[in-house]
Amino acid sequence: MKTSFLEFEQPIAELEAKIEQLRFVQDDSAVDISEEIGRLEVKSLALTKEIYAKLTPWQIAQVARHPQRPYTLDYLEHVFTDFEELKGDRSFADDHAIVGGLARFNGQSCVVIGHQKGRDTKEKIHRNFGMPRPEGYRKALRLMRTAERFHLPVFTFIDTPGAYPGIDAEERGQSEAIGRNLYEMAELRVPIVATVIGEGGSGGALAIAVADAILMLQYATYSVISPEGCASILWKSADKASEAAEIMGITAARLKTLGLVDRVVHEPVGGAHRDHLAMAQSLRKSLHEVMKPLSALSIDELIENRYERLMGYGRFKEQPVQ
């Protein structure tokens, strides 16, 4: 697959194009230019490192939405084995924006649930751009209940612009579906590990992200509202999205310092989309390290800790009442 480059990656794109050209020339040339190609490749890597070392939050948001970024089903392929997809919410429909089912992680049974986006136009529409309707959240809850019944840990993967803001979604109780998940996940009697792999878009993300450990990929974002949405409210213009991304604190690094994320999972140079396998390997290692201590806890301790974590969210001060 040819890497598609983002706007801020244009210098890398130009270099890569040049390398490509030289390779083409090399094929029917008597002169050996492999040294030159090698030199340019080193340069390209260095340039990529340099650019990615100082990405702005808005640039990170674009990497998080990169069309070639690995999605939940990619991780199901590379991190888990024996995936058996379970579909439907048992009352209305199967939502394609959320996938889930049984799988094995390092040989151990578990339940995996995640948002799913599509790559080409047809699949994007099929997956509703990763924006679930109530039936998606209800399917997720049903699968969590199954996990609880069979004492299986739950892994969730978050990658959504948000819950679908549509007429039908409202009619079927989008609010209730999200709220219900928050309520039930607070006391689900199995370990839950949530990983933000791309876009963590507001309530639609949180609805499967109440967990005992929250991981976030290096170039993923997690926010209360999209930068565009924030900008259109505060500045009445979506063009200010980059400023909004800056002030909202949506990146993994920032959220780690705020104590809202437990662990940042490093991505390959140039982002997860450059190397799905390396990304999967790095994620598997992190998931293993995070899940291990959780499964050692008794269920009561686990629930107690989760409750303490939830109650601890927030920054405020205490002062005498006026």
Next chain:
Amino acid sequence: MSWIQKLLPPKIKRSEGVRKSIPEGLWSKCPACEAVLYSTDLENNQQVCPKCSHHLRIRARHRLDLLLDPEGRYEIGGEVAPVDALKFKDSRRYPERLAAAAEDTGESDALVVMQGAIKTVPVVIACFEFEFLGGSMGSVVGERFVRGVRAAIESQSPFVCVTASGGARMQEGLLSLMQMAKTTAAVSLLAKHRLPFLTVLTDPTMGGVSASFAFVGDVVMAEPGALIGFAGPRVIEQTVRQTLPEGFQRAEFLLEKGAIDMIVDRRQMRDRLASLITLLQGTPAVA
């Protein structure tokens, strides 16, 4: 003076500039039926239009006055105050917005919690103040809510929440999103203690407040005509590119779709809450 002005008798000549000033606030206009109402009548009618029964928005403390018995009530969580964790600044800094909201409303954040009684039935009520930054839920709202729930559990009282909110508070970023998880988790404890949790959804209840604890109550009530939903009507319109049906996301629409238990007129709210709580708790009815 033009010829027509000369023709008009002096009585119906418009006095220019020296219009009689009407005392501010003596009259109000119903936003729904446009009837001109005597403010005192509106006040005596709990801010419900006597002509068309339109429910006007009311302030949190006014609401608590309407619901709670006057004696034996005290506030919970008033000591919790907001901070600017993100150093958030758009056209104004967040602390400036907070100060302005405090100035305008006399509140220090968007939730007022009180312990007291409804017709002698002990209860803790949390009430959103929409006038304070759109009733948005940030860290302080979440913490006061939780302290209210804890007080309810300690005193074995039911917990009632009256919502009026645009959603999560943007200026606190992800911290405010997490308040959805925090408040909703707290509510799950009420169920463990077999304490009733009732929600009263008023105009408007949207976004993060709607999509957290609002619909997980044992009984979910709404005021007539209240706008209630996950996404705002404008966002939906932009997404689906079609005009929304009449009455979409109004309380009556939600009742029809099976999302809420009942619509209750504000003037009956106190009686109905007392009745529902005693029914849930299996205690004798109160007069």
